[in-house]
Amino acid sequence: MEPVNVLVIGSGGREFAIAKKLKQSNHVDHVFCAPGNVGMPTVGVEPVAIEELDFPALIDFAKSHQVAWTFVGPEDALCAGVVDAFQAAGLKIFGPNQRSAQLEGSKEYALDFMNQAGVPTAKHQAYADVEAALAGISEFGFPVVIKDNGLAGGKGVVIAEDQATAELTIREILKTPDSRLVLEECLIGPEYSMFVMIQDGEYRILPMAQDHKRANDGDKGPNTGGMGAYSPLPQLSAKDRQRMVDEVVVPTVQGLVAGNYHYHGILYIGLMLTADGPKVIEYNVRLGDPETQVILPRLATDLFDLVDTCVNDQAMPEVEETNDAVLGVVLASAGYPVNPVHGQAIGPFPKQAGIEIDFANVGGSLDHLVGTGGRLLMVIGKSATLEEAQHQVYQYLGKLDEPECFYRRDIGDKALKL
Template sequence: MTEKVNVLVVGEGGREFAIASQLQSSKHVKQVYCAPGNAGMSAVGVQAVAIAETDFAGLIRFAKEHQIAWTFVGPEDCLVDGIVDDFKAAGLKVFGPDARAAQLEGSKDYALNFMNNYHVPTARHSSYRDQTAAINEVDKFGFPVVIKENGLAGGKGVVIAKDRRTAVQTIKDMFENGRARLVLEECLVGPEYSMFVLVSNGHYRILPLAQDHKRAYDGDKGPNTGGMGAYSPLPQLSAVDYQRMVDEVVKPTIDGLVAGEYHYHGILYIGLILTADGPKVIEYNVRLGDPETQVILPRLKTDLFELVTAAINDQPLPEIVETAAACFGVVVAADGYPQQPTHGQKLGHLPAEEDIEIAYANVTGELTDLRGAGGRLLMVLSKDPSLKVAHDRVYRYLADINLPGCFYRDDIGAKAGLTD
């Protein structure tokens, strides 16, 4: 391809910042637009567009008017609501699963049925529409028990109840808050891993693995969040265990997509836990994750534009080539996150520093005078051949700057032996 093209990314958070930044660096790309984007994206040459990610008609109109080669959809809500179906109906190229395939994330019950049908290992589970039935059967899963909202919950719809009293109250709360269905699962024990698979109608490539940290506070305490930090690669994962994940989880999943005639073109996230009985799936997502994307994409030598273009057009997928460097990142969140995050904290202009990058997420204002807009505000990142060096560099940077009204975890990477 000789002529540079324009591409569109849908979304506004740290994940979309990383996707758009990676695409903007491609030799094939003239301009990356991101709708609606965020105020920090201009730092990497990405142009934010004031179109809501839910305004499918407006996004389609923009793509046609600006000669967009293809669109990369970031958020799960759009995918579940059928943005890919609408783009394809308009004759536009788009990267992401259609609404039917997006139910693998949109409904926990749907995903578990898929795993059952295609022999993908997961936890013992049952789905419930009735509060009394769920309470009556909660004991059969043992304690702690995992209780999941059936639909989308932004990574925060999971409660691990340590005892029956907590479980019963959680079940009551979920049904009384309007949930039509929930899922009970046995609590699996073991290290967790994030695997992202780029899928093109039965063909696939596995992106670099990452480890997320879901709990809000140090020591994996506090409520579940969208993720408070991540790193890649994973020195604690053996080559043997990795291959088991591929053979026992990835391959039957892809075979299931083919057998079910999903014609899947997009990213499939597989949340894995390595139990004493082997790898099992915690959940599927149908898109890249936040904050894992921010540490995965910088490790690609393979051009992301070329990968996506091949996938969309059912062409042979380029091999995934990783850099030798590790990438480590810590999320800075607003005080009160995830329950009641504060807004408006003055971030100012974060100082540039060699070997430090900032992936902006929920920020507003001008690049020289940014303010927090609630939730996870940004991620501080570093790359280095040594994961330990990258870790130390990020925490040294965070210690040296003033971020009022914000917090972050001090123990990201502890499971890889990175903390003192």
């Protein structure tokens, strides 16, 4: 086949990694990313100044630029129905439809689905009323997990250790009309990220990763969108991984088929390996950020082939992984996630063997980059072992002079300090 054009929707580090991987395919001529970011030309990707929720403009662009299909990165667009809009316009697009996207858009909806499909998860209860939620705490004890029911960019979860924190969090989430929250028992065990590519009843499991949500070393500080990740997971046994597939992935896929979801896209499954076996913490209906930046470099199968067969309802190729170890650390703006600094000059970023930079919230120009708040970029190391990859990344970060930024210094320790 002649090389084709593809479009990626989104602007962050996840979309940078997706677009970069697609650009490496022999089947791809041009990769557009809307709106993208100023760092994307460093990997041959063309940013397009169209916002991710401007569906009519995205559809017009896809038609006028002969885009073979579009890959949706962010959950906001999926939950707003971008897939439905593209399909109504006769265009091919990779991602679940609006109904399926409720699995991320509403924690309560996802938990109801898990209960119906027989997928193991935490004990839980949803509330819309402050007093009822406060009274419900006694059913769970402390610590109790409190989740904003809607989309929160990975930051809508608080693990309350005491009554005062729980009450403050509940009142904050339920202060606006129509808001809801979910109380959950606090599960104990290591967390893992599993990414499943689903085409109705068929599925393929991508390389697994471990994310680090808390802002500071030692899993301290507030929840963030993710401060770093690594893959593979030497501490996860083949037996435990198979339990995750048998007890979580299979009933999830069967539940989607039984519910006529016609799911075509990625389903992220956040798992905790408890003493009672694997349990689901949450579903996301797209690739995760920052895990995407470390799992795609380990994907030996052509990402284009996987997506192309999925959108065309053809047999998907098997997923093959490289033997490489990949570890990435996020450079974030000082004050993130509560009140991040904006506009600071960042860089330069010298080239170094084994190191790649995936840009996210950056502005300005390639010669004069500035931070635009939040997670600015990820420094990624690829090597034969996780230990070497971790060493490469922290050696590189140690040479940078970024006074209005910070990063965690313990990404990967959970695998290396067993």
